[in-house]
Amino acid sequence: MGVKRLDIILASIAGVGLAGLSIWLIKNSSNFVLPFSYWLLLVIFPALSLFAVWIASIIGKRYLFVYQLARFLLIGAVFAIFDLTILNFLMEKFGISKDSGFKYSLFSAISFVIATVVKYIADKYWAFEKKEKTQLGMEFLKFFLVTMAIGIIQTGVAFVAFKALSATEMTGVNQGNIAKIIGIAVASAFNFLGYKFIVFKK
Numbered sequence: 001m002g003v004k005r006l007d008i009i010l011a012s013i014a015g016v017g018l019a020g021l022s023i024w025l026i027k028n029s030s031n032f033v034l035p036f037s038y039w040l041l042l043v044i045f046p047a048l049s050l051f052a053v054w055i056a057s058i059i060g061k062r063y064l065f066v067y068q069l070a071r072f073l074l075i076g077a078v079f080a081i082f083d084l085t086i087l088n089f090l091m092e093k094f095g096i097s098k099d100s101g102f103k104y105s106l107f108s109a110i111s112f113v114i115a116t117v118v119k120y121i122a123d124k125y126w127a128f129e130k131k132e133k134t135q136l137g138m139e140f141l142k143f144f145l146v147t148m149a150i151g152i153i154q155t156g157v158a159f160v161a162f163k164a165l166s167a168t169e170m171t172g173v174n175q176g177n178i179a180k181i182i183g184i185a186v187a188s189a190f191n192f193l194g195y196k197f198i199v200f201k202k
Helices: 005-027 038-060 064-094 101-127 136-167 172-199
Strands: none
Touching (some): 005 038, 005 064, 005 172, 064 172, 101 136, 101 172, 136 172
16 A cells, blocks of 8 residues: 555645644744744645655555544645635634634634535545445435534534633634634544544445
């Protein structure tokens, strides 16, 4: 099992996207400064992503679970950026303040649903390589239920983090982005297990 072309493409996209997001967050934070040029992250992050996929492909020859997890995390990283892009559009379009907990939860839920529906196709056909087309109705029902549960976890964690960060000197937008990232990170473990063992179980 070697590294496929699509693995390389997604790893590169994820690396560049995460680097861009990190640069944006750092430049908008007055409390954190890198000891080197921000733009080196555009080299470091893609390189680390490609290295991780290569290592996962080697281990995956013996333990398929590891390779599936690496692919899942790659897809997750790409769609986390997509999720954050939608969230930022909503926050900038409709405004967000440090105390707008309910509005933030609504925006976070909307961005999650849009990103996850698109992510379903990538997880099904690439991460878990499930080509069967039988019982699609039942599979999508399981996907919907698992996604709703994960969405509640992600949105709930993001809401708690958003409220906790309100005491800091961050702007409402930065506060919202950090809270969303925390929510995504916590929900990812439930996401992988739910999709592998319930939705796309072979």
